[in-house]
Structure formats: structure tokens, C-alpha cells
Amino acid sequence: MTGSLLLRNARLLDPATGEYTEGDLRCADGRIAEAGPGLAAADVRTEDLRGAVVLPGLIDAHVHVTASTADLGSLPSASPFYVGAQAAHTMSGMLDRGFTTVRDASGADYGLADAQAEGLIRGPRLLFCGKALSQTGGHGDSRTRGTHVRDDHQCCAGLGRVADGVDAVRAAARDELRKGAHHIKVMASGGVASPTDRIDSTQYSADELRAIVEEAEAANRYVAAHAYTARAVNRALELGIRSIEHGNLLDDRSVELFLERDAYLVPTLVTYWALKEEGREHGLPESSWRKVDEVLGAGLAAVERASRGGVNLVYGTDLLGGMHRHQNHEFRLRAEVQSPLEVLRSATSTAAALLNLTGEIGTLAIGAHADLLVVNGDPLADVGVLTGRFRHVVQGGDVVS
Structure with a gap:
């Protein structure tokens, strides 16, 4: 080399x-x-x-390299050595698909990033956030209704950590920043793969989200928020969050806020297509599979609305388990409402701007x-x-x- x-x-x-x-x-x-x-x-x-x-x-700004299964609740019980080996395999495939940089949207940490940088594993440059911050019962809380004990030991695999209250979320954000996080990820609405929340819910109080944003900005980092509905998206943007993940149910006010705040939208159309087609084959629980329809059809319309309004759009996929192989299909889905150049920019120059790496990648x-x-x-x-x-x-x- x-x-x-x-x-x-x-x-x-x-x-x-x-x-x-x-x-x-x-x-x-x-x-x-x-x-x-x-x-x-x-x-x-x-x-x-x-x-x-x-x-x-190419740059994919929403991946989960440690998500070796769509049954995200099972990850914390897996051996971290096994999860790391699976992640290395996943990252190698991403490189072959042309992605030389990826932003992990929860799950990966400094260990995988260092291993890639040192040539110990083959894969794209890895920007990580560590564990996503979630409220109790939020999108990052993988417990079912009958599970009462929570194991938040940070050496365990998994995508989220639960923190409630302003002091607790400050400490959690500082902890992820201590470990080198390039950004902080928060769950600001319900999601598909979580067992006990509703997609149309908002999550975290305004004070909690504001505290997380303050901690990120103090460290010259930024916050990315999982959010689907216009209510959740707009609230997050108003509180200073820079990157909205998914945004399938945004509205015209959302577009205005993206422009006012110079924020970024990272749609992930391909994951809903893949989850609907084969999610259950790769471990997605039936209860989560039934949620997919709530966001599947709206995603393309949201991309069209945001693109027409001049929003900064960034390429993301959010694929899980064996569905990672569909990573490049996102190009075809977006091309239904965007020009090839606009789609290409989302995976190159605009993505680099979101990652604060303009001129570097x-x-x-x-x-x-x-x-x-x-x-x-x-x-x-x-x-x-x-x-x-x-x-x-x-x-x-x-x-x-």
C-alpha cells in the first residue's frame, strides 16, 4: 500500500x-x-x-455497520467479538460497493474506526457516534413490554443507550464525546425497529434536546436526530439539531426550517423497501414489520418536496443485516424524483459538507x-x-x- x-x-x-x-x-x-x-x-x-x-x-451518511441482524433487540446479548467480526465483513462489502467513507448512525465506536484507519480491517473510513441517546421507551430502548431489567453496560453491542432528564442526557452526550464521537445521535421520534413506541410520537423534552445540542456544540460537534413526522422534525430543527435522519413525514414548514437553519436531511428510502420485501427473513420482528407501511409510501414524496424546496439532501441507507447488499439501490429510488447529478451530489459534495469534511472527501x-x-x-x-x-x-x- x-x-x-x-x-x-x-x-x-x-x-x-x-x-x-x-x-x-x-x-x-x-x-x-x-x-x-x-x-x-x-x-x-x-x-x-x-x-x-x-x-x-461515495459517502453513505447513515449506516449501522454493527447491525448484523434486523432484530436489533438481540444485539446486546451477542458477543462483542462476534459483532465486531460481522461489522468487518459488512464494511468490506461497503468498500466494494464504492463507499469509501461512511457515517455510522449508532452502534460503531472508536475501536472499529481505529481498526479501519490502521489497516486491521478492510472498509470505508468510519465516522461514528457511539450509542444513540434514547428516552425510556424510546426508539433506542430495545426492551419489550415484559422486560423490566435494562443492561446498559457500554462494552455490550447495541445501537442505543437510555438516558432520562437533563443531567442524565448531558452526561451521556459527554461520555460519547469523551470516546471520540464525531457527532451525537438522538432518537427524537418513534421508529420501526423499536418494540414499544409509536412512529408518530415525539421523544425527549425540549430541555433535554437543547442540553444535548449544547454539549455537542461545546465540543465543536453536531447532533443528528432520528425523526419521522413533521412535528418531530420541526421541533428538532427549532432546537438546533443539524441533521435529520429519515424525515418521511415532513411538511412545508420543515422545508422552511431546513433552509433557515442550513440543516441537512438524510433520507433512507432503501431500508423501507428492503424491510418490506425481506425484513422478516433477516430477523425483523412481526410487530416492527407491520410498522413499515406507515413510512414506506411517504418517503419518496418527502424527498421530492425537500429537493424541490432546495434542502441539503444527503445519501443514507440505514440497512440492517443481510439487507446491506442493497446499499446502491438508493440511487435508483432517489432518481425517480431527482436528477442524476443531484443524487450524486448527495453522496459526495453535500455529504462531505454535512460531515465537516469539505475539501477532504x-x-x-x-x-x-x-x-x-x-x-x-x-x-x-x-x-x-x-x-x-x-x-x-x-x-x-x-x-x-
Whole structure:
């Protein structure tokens, strides 16, 4: 692994402008070093692309790499060693699908991020939040109605931790930040995979959410919130939350708030499609499967409304267990209401802005990480190019797939 590579005769696609330039691209020490016609040959691996398209490596801003099953309530009882091995397998598949950076939306921690950064496991760069914060009986509380004892030991696998009250949520947020969280995740409404809440509920009081936002901002981090209904989405945005996950039931006021607050929406259409089609095969309890219809049909309409209103839209998938293999299908779903360029930006330049990594990832700019995707078709003519087999996946200047 040298981090050095020369790509010749490429069509270089800049997602920010939607424009192509033709020429060569040289990577050195894991970064993009120069671009232009006829770059001098160097003693590095050289690939003649013969007109293939080079674009930035893809970014998925809503994954759960430790969710090896759709039965999320079973994860805390699994061995953390087993969950880690499963996560390594999942991350390797994500890299082969062209995703060179992912943002984990609860479950992963510094251990997996460090293992990937040190080359101990193969996978995309991993930005993590640790455990999502949930109220008792909220979307992150996996207990069924008949379960009274809660095991919140933080070495155990699982996606959420329960904290109630302003002091408790401050301490929980500070604890995740202590462990290196890139963002804080909160459950601000009910969800599909939780056993005892309603999708149309709001969760956490305004004071609790405001305290979590304060702690994140004090550490120069931000808060991402799971929220479905307009009531939950709008409330979260008004309280300073920067990233709304899902947002299937948003309204026109939501669009106004996204623009006013320069916030981001991360829809996850593919997970509802996958959960409906095969969720039960991968462990989704029957009670959760019956909730899917409440958000399935509204998701695409929400994306269309937000896109038409100029909201910052970011690519996310939220897939669980064996359904991770559908990760690239989100491109096709969004293309029903967005142009190919808009969808591509959601997985490159706009995603990088959400992650506070503009100029570092999601771009072919000089000095950026040399995370690249080489494809034989034109993704601006057919976004389906991003759902098939790729010619090369490049990470840190090395061809890895």
C-alpha cells in the first residue's frame, strides 16, 4: 500500500459543478496530487482508463455497520467479538460497493474506526457516534413490554443507550464525546425497529434536546436526530439539531426550517423497501414489520418536496443485516424524483459538507483524500452506473477493489 497511483486518459467528474474534464490524475501519499493532460510518468502503478469516468469515492451518511441482524433487540446479548467480526465483513462489502467513507448512525465506536484507519480491517473510513441517546421507551430502548431489567453496560453491542432528564442526557452526550464521537445521535421520534413506541410520537423534552445540542456544540460537534413526522422534525430543527435522519413525514414548514437553519436531511428510502420485501427473513420482528407501511409510501414524496424546496439532501441507507447488499439501490429510488447529478451530489459534495469534511472527501480537488471510483458509463446520463460493478475502487491512492 503506497498511496501512489497515476490514472491516464480519464474523464474527471466534479460533482459540485457537474462538469467533466479530460486528462490524467496523479495520487501521492494517499492524496490527490495533480490533474491535467499528459502528466509526467512516475515510478508508480499506472492505469490507462481509455476514457472511463473518475469521480470521488461515495459517502453513505447513515449506516449501522454493527447491525448484523434486523432484530436489533438481540444485539446486546451477542458477543462483542462476534459483532465486531460481522461489522468487518459488512464494511468490506461497503468498500466494494464504492463507499469509501461512511457515517455510522449508532452502534460503531472508536475501536472499529481505529481498526479501519490502521489497516486491521478492510472498509470505508468510519465516522461514528457511539450509542444513540434514547428516552425510556424510546426508539433506542430495545426492551419489550415484559422486560423490566435494562443492561446498559457500554462494552455490550447495541445501537442505543437510555438516558432520562437533563443531567442524565448531558452526561451521556459527554461520555460519547469523551470516546471520540464525531457527532451525537438522538432518537427524537418513534421508529420501526423499536418494540414499544409509536412512529408518530415525539421523544425527549425540549430541555433535554437543547442540553444535548449544547454539549455537542461545546465540543465543536453536531447532533443528528432520528425523526419521522413533521412535528418531530420541526421541533428538532427549532432546537438546533443539524441533521435529520429519515424525515418521511415532513411538511412545508420543515422545508422552511431546513433552509433557515442550513440543516441537512438524510433520507433512507432503501431500508423501507428492503424491510418490506425481506425484513422478516433477516430477523425483523412481526410487530416492527407491520410498522413499515406507515413510512414506506411517504418517503419518496418527502424527498421530492425537500429537493424541490432546495434542502441539503444527503445519501443514507440505514440497512440492517443481510439487507446491506442493497446499499446502491438508493440511487435508483432517489432518481425517480431527482436528477442524476443531484443524487450524486448527495453522496459526495453535500455529504462531505454535512460531515465537516469539505475539501477532504467527496471531491477531486488537489489535496483531497485520493478516494476514487472508476466507472465505465456516464453517471450523469444514467445513475444506474453507480449500482453495478465498478472498474476500480481507489482508497487513499491504492486500488482496493
